[in-house]
Amino acid sequence: MSTISEKIFSRAAGKEVKANDFVIADVDYAMAHDGTSVLAVRSFKEMEIDKVWNPERIVIPFDHLTPANTDTTAALQADIRGWIKEQNIKNFFDVGEGICHQLMPEKGFALPGKLVVGADSHTCTYGAFGAFGTGVGATDMSEIFASGKLWFRVPESIRITAEGKLDKNVSAKDLTLKIIGTLGVAGATYKAAEFYGNTIEDLSMAGRMTLCNMAIEMGAKTGIVPPDKTTFDYLKERAVEEYEPLYADEDASYAEEYHFDAGELEPQVACPHNVDNVHNISDIPATRIDQAFIGTCTNGRLEDLEAAADILRGEKVAVRTIVVPASREVLIEAVRKGVIETLLEAGAIIGSPGCGPCLGGHMGVIGKGEVCISTANRNFKGRMGTGGYIYLASPATAAASAITGEITSPADI
Numbered sequence: 001m002s003t004i005s006e007k008i009f010s011r012a013a014g015k016e017v018k019a020n021d022f023v024i025a026d027v028d029y030a031m032a033h034d035g036t037s038v039l040a041v042r043s044f045k046e047m048e049i050d051k052v053w054n055p056e057r058i059v060i061p062f063d064h065l066t067p068a069n070t071d072t073t074a075a076l077q078a079d080i081r082g083w084i085k086e087q088n089i090k091n092f093f094d095v096g097e098g099i100c101h102q103l104m105p106e107k108g109f110a111l112p113g114k115l116v117v118g119a120d121s122h123t124c125t126y127g128a129f130g131a132f133g134t135g136v137g138a139t140d141m142s143e144i145f146a147s148g149k150l151w152f153r154v155p156e157s158i159r160i161t162a163e164g165k166l167d168k169n170v171s172a173k174d175l176t177l178k179i180i181g182t183l184g185v186a187g188a189t190y191k192a193a194e195f196y197g198n199t200i201e202d203l204s205m206a207g208r209m210t211l212c213n214m215a216i217e218m219g220a221k222t223g224i225v226p227p228d229k230t231t232f233d234y235l236k237e238r239a240v241e242e243y244e245p246l247y248a249d250e251d252a253s254y255a256e257e258y259h260f261d262a263g264e265l266e267p268q269v270a271c272p273h274n275v276d277n278v279h280n281i282s283d284i285p286a287t288r289i290d291q292a293f294i295g296t297c298t299n300g301r302l303e304d305l306e307a308a309a310d311i312l313r314g315e316k317v318a319v320r321t322i323v324v325p326a327s328r329e330v331l332i333e334a335v336r337k338g339v340i341e342t343l344l345e346a347g348a349i350i351g352s353p354g355c356g357p358c359l360g361g362h363m364g365v366i367g368k369g370e371v372c373i374s375t376a377n378r379n380f381k382g383r384m385g386t387g388g389y390i391y392l393a394s395p396a397t398a399a400a401s402a403i404t405g406e407i408t409s410p411a412d413i
């Protein structure tokens, strides 16, 4: 009678465990990026241990402030490159390779049944593959660097079911926003959200990643989609090792259950300054925008860029429109398919793969009083620049809004 999380932790702890048990678990893969590796490495060095537990199980992508925005950032990144070399860490992805949460799946580290821990809150994205992916702080990460282990309280699980066929103007992002708007930012605190139903089964890997990526925005420890053929097909040429998918038992126990009728859904928007301030787009009063941003670990994948290009084809944007592909692979594919050409012809700017302006570091920070419609996962006050306003939406809605200069449903283009 176990949930997926209980099964993954039982394997990783080497004994049968249940929700709320405290365990010391073996971590399968550990990830830290340019931002958090600085602190994790500092804390690792303080432990005075020479070598990391296993260089092959540590993955370090540089994505947050890349290419470096200041000389301070450049110096910090140079230090980490030195440490990576010293520790013989081969899974290092330097400037321009992409966002950590895109690279972990693309490079085959996010695998069904594995425990994958990252020094970044959106590590929950890997639940899209049936992994238990979760974020920790940098000092916890240094502990993993040293021992390959970390303590956890096994989370209770909630079961979220979505049924129905999504309208053509509605995507995984809209469903995700609807779920967060309904449960609230603390609605799933420290729980693992398992996703079921034919709407979820019909989602591509990109859509499932969008969904699990935002599990943390309702407080969840992770979000998990049971692996199926879609998962296995994606992983076929990518998985770095064998894996064993784990599924919940029929009579597994859930703290709560929720049901969504996805067939009825219209495009959703999260208004400033909270992710759960979600409304049907038709209920939002006319809102002018200064910028549109399409990218991030939530919505910077090929399918997202294609959705934007489908709206922007033959049109011209009315506001600054920044598109940042989630990875080099996404960018190459988007070039091959003519997606980038369509976006450029419409007047968009293409940034180098990485986080871009998502957390307000560079490449599209907004000024006081400015409004940005963004495909990211957070709209907190000041996140993209002090005094700015962020509305979260799907790539199609962001593209439609870029054309009109105000928040617009893709159905109206």
Ligand SMILES: CC(C)[C@H](C(=O)O)[C@@H](O)C(=O)O
Pocket: 035, 036, 064, 119, 120, 121, 122, 135, 359
């Ligand atoms: C910089 C990093 C610690 C942070 C996170 O953990 O989420 C960032 O990726 C974010 O999205 O705010």
Ligand code: SF4
Pocket: 064, 099, 100, 101, 120, 122, 296, 297, 298, 354, 355, 358, 359, 376, 377
């Ligand atoms: S794209 Fe945004 S949310 Fe994702 S890891 Fe980067 S900063 Fe965090």
